[in-house]
């Protein structure tokens with residue numbers, strides 16, 4: 023039996039465009055473990071999407087949240103960032119960028135909505151949920167997972183009692199999930215990170231980052247991973263409601279187009295280089311989540327307008343490995359071929 027009685031192939035939780043009931047349900051129904059990236063969802067939306075997943079499949083699924091992180095409001099830096107967005111707003115026919123009225127969802131309310139949705143597992147990223155919260159969730163029957171980008175984070179999460187660690191290598195698309203030290207200091211590749219976590223910890227490790235076909239799955243298993251979590255490759259499956267501009271950009275990109283940037287959110291993330299990442303490279307930015315909230319209107323309007331130059335195009339380094347995966351079930355089946363039962 024695989025980890026927690028779940029299938030070995032997991033879709034990575036992906037907040038944003040890919041936080042879709044159709045996609046998560048298709049993965050679970052197709053023989054994988056579907057996970058919903060709920061970080062940007064209001065609690066009521068979490069409830070709706072979870073209900074829709076349940077209506078589509080009776081297979082288990084997971085929910086993922088960003089741990090709340092300390093940040094200081096910095097209106098001067100925020101205004102400077104908004105000024106950088108102004109020309110792009112004008113190009114898109116949007117009103118001048120304004121200070122957001124809400125920067126992030128209420129974490130506790132999101133967590134309560136997640137609990138009410140009764141997923142099989144609740145995973146956290148960008149922080150340590152803490153021993154008390156982990157124990158309380160486990161007492162309610164949930165598997166609790168934490169995300170580590172270096173061994174010290176894995177040890178901290180293990181000390182808080184999580185059931186397993188997601189090892190996020192620096193190949194991974196999306197935001198860096200670490201929380202100790204600087205993001206630059208924890209850019210450890212999946213090949214190096216997974217076995218070091220396996221050796222250091224007494225709990226299972228799930229590999230994330232750069233896995234897009236059966237070879238990557240087999241490699242992760244050989245390194246000691248108890249399951250794999252795949253993000254970027256699932257962006258291109260039929261059920262993923264990716265905007266056409268994002269999809270086209272992914273299909274046109276090559277491995278070297280995946281870069282690390284803080285330009286859209288204030289937090290380091292891996293995605294395709296575009297005009298925004300290039301023009302804001304090195305710019306002093308207010309801390310996450312201020313730019314994330316401030317750039318949302320531009321990103322949404324750009325996606326609607328087919329303007330890939332102004333969208334955050336999160337994608338990992340293996341983006342070109344599996345460009346025509348077909349349905350989610352087909353990709354799950356292809357990946358499962360790399361896993362030795």
Ligand SMILES: Cc1cc2nc3c(=O)[nH]c(=O)nc-3n(C[C@H](O)[C@H](O)[C@H](O)COP(=O)(O)O)c2cc1C
Pocket residue numbers: 034035036037038040059060061086146147169190193194195196197199230231232233251252253254255336337338339340
């Ligand atoms: C579009 C996108 C959104 C993501 N959003 C989240 C998220 O909300 N929570 C999270 O823990 N990880 C998130 N990630 C990171 C994934 O969990 C995972 O680490 C990564 O996709 C694995 O690497 P791969 O993209 O090479 O498969 C995201 C990744 C992508 C590509």
